[in-house]
């Protein structure tokens with residue numbers, strides 16, 4: 001029995017830079033050269049990162065009991081932003097308690113009341129689009145999804161908080177800042193941006209109460225100010241950056257595939273599925289081994305990260321964008337929202353939001369690419385975004 005699968009031999013600092021600058025090339029190259037599983041080493045942690053894309057192994061990872069594989073720890077590098085009481089970072093009982101509290105407003109019937117809000121915010125944004133002119137969709141989609149999540153959480157929008165959040169997130173999206181902070185930790189400009197967010201969030205927390213917003217509900221649950229701060233920052237960031245990136249990819253893909261039929265909900269959903277499959281917003285979901293863990297011929301020691309690689313898992317069905325492709329019947333082969341007890345708690349909400357935004361955009365505009373060649377997947381903080389920010393030319397219908 002061997003301990004760790006093989007992987008690139010470069011020092012961890014170099015692998016970190018490649019993970020940031022050419023993430024998909026690194027994943028493809030390591031898989032082609034070493035097969036699966038393979039091991040990467042990054043500066044985020046001393047623990048090696050073992051990756052798999054086989055649905056059978058992915059199912060085992062997502063179903064492993066919490067005393068075997070632990071979530072949360074792998075997201076610890078987000079702590080300077082989300083805080084240590086974030087649902088992304090907690091584990092065990094405390095994580096489940098927070099999850100149970102936060103899940104209901106993003107599920108089932110509770111969701112439906114947001115449909116019209118999303119459409120209304122999208123149409124206000126579309127009123128500003130100029131027919132026939134080049135448009136970078138990523139910042140426009142960020143504006144829509146940040147306003148939506150603010151309305152959901154607070155019941156109203158907050159322009160100052162919006163600007164403060166975007167300032168911090170844009171720093172993590174800038175390549176030089178990201179490389180610096182990944183190797184050496186958060187720098188002063190980032191810390192200051194987070195302090196400004198805290199000031200504004202604490203003001204909202206202190207004045208909340210009595211209403212039916214998510215903040216009112218969380219506050220009524222007896223959470224401390226600090227807990228509330230961490231959950232709100234998590235929801236605001238995780239709840240808009242990911243969806244905006246998926247939407248920018250959707251418009252980038254649809255502009256290059258004008259034949260895509262979006263005439264009913266089933267076809268719209270199939271197109272969204274194919275966007276999330278071929279351009280997954282997050283490339284991996286990692287868990288930490290709390291005891292030796294077997295993968296194929298290897299028995300990984302304790303304190304190693306083991307990750308489902310969404311990017312490689314989704315490529316197994318093919319790499320071309322084909323919205324007529326039937327949904328895969330193989331469990332755990334399509335996992336854009338991860339799985340198990342840490343599966344994305346905003347998945348249903350994100351799908352509702354994507355549906356409404358794409359429907360509104362394509363009702364009012366035809367989309368064309370500004371260049372024939374599709375955009376590359378480029379890292380912006382934790383997400384993989386279109387390299388030219390989803391550039392399209394919309395023409396009013």
Ligand code: HEM
Pocket residue numbers: 071087088089099106234235238239240242243246281282285286336337338339340341342343344345346347349350
């Ligand atoms: C297209 C949009 C989105 C994508 C692709 C996405 C993807 C993901 C993925 C892959 C995970 C990790 C799952 C795992 O480790 O197994 C995750 C976790 C999470 N997501 Fe999303 N997400 C999206 C939208 C949202 C939205 C809209 C919200 C909030 C309203 C949200 C809130 C969260 C939270 C709180 C977690 C942590 C869950 C936990 O650790 O228990 N996400 N998301």
